[in-house]
Amino acid sequence: MVSCVYIESAIRDHPRAAQLLQRLRKLPLVEIDHYGEVFNPRAQNFRLQKQNPAIIIARKNKGQVLAAPEGYGLGGEHNYYFSHMLNCLYDCRYCFLQGMYQSAHQVLFVNYEDFGEQIRQTAKNHADKPVWFYSGYDCDSLANEPMTRFTEYFIPLVKSIDNAWMELRTKSTQVRSMLQLEPSSKIVTAFSFSDATSHARLEHGVPSIEKRVNAMSRLIEAGWPVGLRFDPVVYHRNYQSAFVDLLEQIFTRIDARQLHSVSLGSFRLTRDHFRSISRLYPEEPLFAQNMSLDNGIISYPLDREREMIDFCEAQLMNHIPVQAYHPCEWHG
Amino acid sequence: MQDRDRGRVVLIWVCALHCEAKPVIDYYRLKKSHEERAFDVYRGDDMLCIVSGIGKLASAAACAWVAARYEHEAALAWINLGVAGAAEHELGTLFVLNKIADSDNGQSYYPAPAVATSLPASACLTLSLPSDDYRDDTLFDMEASGFIYSALRFSSAELMQSLKVVSDNRRQQTGKNRQRVSELVQAHIEPIDHQAAGLLRLRQQVAALEIPADSWQQLLSLAHFSQTQRYRLRVLWRYLGNREFDSEALLRQLAAQKTASAIIATLEQISYQDSEEL
Helix, strand or coil: CCCCCCEEEHHHCHHHHHHHHHCCCCCCCCECCCCCHHHCCCCHHHHHHHHCCEEEECCCCCCCECCCCCCCCCCCEEEEEEEEECCCCEEEECCCCHHHCCCCEEEECCCHHHHHHHHHHHHHHCCCCCCEEEEECCCCCCCCCCHHHHHHHHHHHHCCCCCCCEEEEEEECCCHHHHCCCCCCCCCEEEEECHHHHHHHHHHHEEEEEEEEHHHHHHHHHHCCCCEEEEECCCCHHHHHHHHHHHHHCCCCCHHHEEEEEEEEEEEEEHHHHHHHHHHCCCCHHCCCEEEEEEEECCCHHHHHHHHHHHHHHHHHHHCCHHHEEECCCCC | CHHHHCCEEEEEEEECCHHHHHHHHCCCCCEECCCCCCCCEEEEECCCCEECCCCCHHHHHHHHHHHHHHCCCCCHHHHEEEECCCCCCCCEEEEEEEEEEECCCCEECCCCCCCCCCCCCCEEEEECCCCCCCCCEEEEEEEEEHHHHHHHHCCCCEEEEEEEEEECCCCCCCCHHHHHHHHHCCHHHCHHHHHHHHHHHHHHHHHHCCCCCHHHHHHCCCCCCCHHHHHHHHHHHHHHHHHHCCHCCCCHHHCCCCCCCHHHHHHHHHEEEECCCC
């Protein structure tokens, strides 16, 4: 349940902010100068805040579009990401956002036009080469769609730039707004899945696997390209049978030939994020598993990771064409 | 006297004046402590009330003084309770503060809205000197910014609240009528208690995750642990403790190990095995 709304005074009259305020009018409202005043202070407990987060309506003044981290993306040469929100509606225990931010409040940026300008400029900087823009790195792209109306602005924008492509990464079923738009081969909606055990134990608040497969299926039927993201794959005693079951559940509904891309990666976090999150959730088995440190990243020991990836890859190849597969490469 | 002998404290009330504190002291049957000289302190089961004196510096000093005395507690919850001025609000209206601004340096603080409440919320401007130059959009007080500045050094923002009862407005002033101030606060003692209970529930969630001090001392007495080993030991023990392993049985098992490395290896094996089920 949302506890209250903070809004930057300078954007109170922005049309998107006014729309949000109308929608959230029953909640207590607090004016602030800059979202960082509420979002950044250190003396906050992410775990407690996550129970009743607030919404912060703000403007992102700079750095709207950033170069994607090494290894992020689908093999393209020019990869960028942007976040119209910070933080997520869902509460996935493996998510790095819990370790990255002090606050669990959700920041909604309303100055889409500034994001749009930077997307145009970034695409222009690479002239005729394809440029990928990833949404859903610091948030779930679609989970807050009824509030943010993200697709209404960003899909037509990317469609209109010749050398731009966009991936929306999501665990949501909020596809209604996309179904009202003309489909485009330049917009890939990538759905993240974990097996049923990991979903039940680690993905708090995330819609069921079945509902997400339904949402995927509806997008495919409407002509939208979709992707599958099995990242992170989490180790547990029955991960192999659970992964086989997950693929079965997906591919009885989805024709693999219609998939744009599939990626796979095992659980990993930077050491700092791992430490912060495990301090917040000391009782969480995920953080008590046997892990090792490699180049600043905490992940499963190499032999276990190899075994997991090899197994999952082999299972995937029973369903998908090899050219659709993009492994997540993160080792230095 | 050792801090531990002072009794357990999980909730600290911070009031500027005795007349603001009196309803809390009476409601929770707190007793005056005769051991303290710096501030007047009233104690009860798991809580205390400190009377800081007027002003943000006094409030900050009281918070720091009392927090230092109870630094061994896993988590402390805080409530700043007092009266405030308002332009138009009726005398006796109780507010929970959602923004506290310091009039001297312009710094703003935002107490986290972690406790669900039906109380009205308000911003508050903390002044260094009394003023009747009321503003419509904010309460006036003289302590809240000092309280929150200091308390945030010791606890997270979710574990503190500032509650203010309107004592003065453009039409009426309670001023220095102490009995009237006590009556205004006393009228809200039940919703104030409700807020305290909410904070204590949150505080308990945090404290329950920590290792009890006596268990930690027992663990450390088993071998010589380096700083790195202590960190690892804490992580493992917090995990197993929160998975409801029998700590006494575990300690007996560990007592058979001769070195810190062997103790950590044993705990790792137990953790790895337990965590495979997710």
